[in-house]
Amino acid sequence: xxxxxxxxxxxIFRAHVGAVRAYxxxxxxxxxxxxxxxxxxxxxxRRLADVPGDPLPWLYGVARRALANRRRAARRAExxxxxxxxxxxxxxTGPVERAEWSGDVAGILAxxxxxxxxxxxxxxxxxxxxxDAADAARAAGCSVxxxxxxxxxxxxxxxxxxxxxxxxxxLALRPQKERS
Amino acid sequence: MSRSxxxxxxxxxxxxxxxxxxxxxxxxxxxxAHIVATPRRARRAPVRLVGPVVGIAxxxxxxxxxxxxxxxxxxxxxEVEAVGPGAVVSRGAVVHIVARGSGVRxxxxxxxxxxxxxxxxxxxxxxxxxxxxxxxxxxxxxWTLGQTEVRRSRALAARERRLVTDRVDELLREAFEGVDxxxxxxxxxxxxxxRFAGRPAVETRRIIVVRAAVADRAGGPARLQRQRxxxxxxxxxxxxxxxxxxxxxxxxxxxxxQLVVQQVIGGQAATANLDWQPVPPSPQALPxxxxxxxxxxxxxxxxxxxxxxx
Numbered sequence: 001x002x003x004x005x006x007x008x009x010x011x012i013f014r015a016h017v018g019a020v021r022a023y024x025x026x027x028x029x030x031x032x033x034x035x036x037x038x039x040x041x042x043x044x045x046r047r048l049a050d051v052p053g054d055p056l057p058w059l060y061g062v063a064r065r066a067l068a069n070r071r072r073a074a075r076r077a078e079x080x081x082x083x084x085x086x087x088x089x090x091x092x093t094g095p096v097e098r099a100e101w102s103g104d105v106a107g108i109l110a111x112x113x114x115x116x117x118x119x120x121x122x123x124x125x126x127x128x129x130x131x132d133a134a135d136a137a138r139a140a141g142c143s144v145x146x147x148x149x150x151x152x153x154x155x156x157x158x159x160x161x162x163x164x165x166x167x168x169x170x171l172a173l174r175p176q177k178e179r180s
Numbered sequence: 181m182s183r184s185x186x187x188x189x190x191x192x193x194x195x196x197x198x199x200x201x202x203x204x205x206x207x208x209x210x211x212x213a214h215i216v217a218t219p220r221r222a223r224r225a226p227v228r229l230v231g232p233v234v235g236i237a238x239x240x241x242x243x244x245x246x247x248x249x250x251x252x253x254x255x256x257x258x259e260v261e262a263v264g265p266g267a268v269v270s271r272g273a274v275v276h277i278v279a280r281g282s283g284v285r286x287x288x289x290x291x292x293x294x295x296x297x298x299x300x301x302x303x304x305x306x307x308x309x310x311x312x313x314x315x316x317x318x319x320x321x322x323w324t325l326g327q328t329e330v331r332r333s334r335a336l337a338a339r340e341r342r343l344v345t346d347r348v349d350e351l352l353r354e355a356f357e358g359v360d361x362x363x364x365x366x367x368x369x370x371x372x373x374x375r376f377a378g379r380p381a382v383e384t385r386r387i388i389v390v391r392a393a394v395a396d397r398a399g400g401p402a403r404l405q406r407q408r409x410x411x412x413x414x415x416x417x418x419x420x421x422x423x424x425x426x427x428x429x430x431x432x433x434x435x436x437x438q439l440v441v442q443q444v445i446g447g448q449a450a451t452a453n454l455d456w457q458p459v460p461p462s463p464q465a466l467p468x469x470x471x472x473x474x475x476x477x478x479x480x481x482x483x484x485x486x487x488x489x490x
Binding site for chain 2: 006009010013014017022025026031032034035037038041042045046073074076105108109112123126127128155158159162
């Protein structure tokens, strides 16, 4: 194993672990976010040769897939518990699901929660991660044109939801089931 | 509502406005140390070489086709090569694994290009304990304890295929699946250098501490207690190839196995291993008036790979 690889990986880790954790934390609960961070950097370590010069969008892309895997596993676990007649003690909560927001923030999160996962993701990449179109497209795993189209449509749908006045209730804050 | 207005409101709703900037924590430093201690897979060729490689492969395939037309086909010939996790398997080839543990021997075959797979579990005395066959259209046929069950499920079929192609990782996934995440108190990963099956290996141990109901041995009501579960994968310290898997509670290993063989085979013999093999008759299905002594059911021998001829 080349020493250069280890040095490069450590510099990537130190520079971006905070950003990847924040990315995961904005989309999931704390425990899942930690798992996603570990999964993402493990993939980065194993596929270091594939990591581009600006690794952050690539890392976001890996984290997005890791999150999707975790969600699928969680759904399987929930259905297994239901089949066994068990009862969940408490649903895990992420920042978007929490009902402690108020005013405008609650309204916009409630409207967002009613969008599909794809729409939510492009909106978050744009407004929360602050990526430009090229980087966001890389993170979303699509072309720049497709990303721009998705973002435009997502904004339009969000505006329609906000204009319709989605109430910031606890129920409304639950996100829709992820579209496959 | 304007585009900038939506952007402004969305940005204001960011639950974590400061995305980075935090110094590396002790936990992060530990995670970094664990990751770099994990063996890396062998590098694959860069994507930019795919074009020329495909061209060369096509030319080589043409030469092989011409040679094959000249030579008399021999169905007993096949190739055997070692395979690592995630290796690219050529079209028609079959991944073959043999694992040993908990008094059973597991043998599996999977053909990634068609999706067909078969797994058999054989007991110590050679008796067939279980047979699972997966068809290309996700039909899963399982025989165990004299009962046959047939289900069509893409998820189940994919899982059974992974139990051949990516066995150790799939066992790890299964180990923690179904755990109620709300009952998890702690989770962590550690790596250490060990010897596994006489070989230098790296153990990656995943631990979760859960609050679980534990039955009272004195007969009283079950009580919630902390339980520490682990699931470990063992990989070759040099090549990173999977060697085995263990899981248990505390430090006690409850189940585990050693991956004895992992290879890619080709030819007729390999494909024949994907076919469903006859199973011992169910005792309930034979209500004979005069029972005759029967030998214990034994596994039907299946055509296996023969040594490479080149």
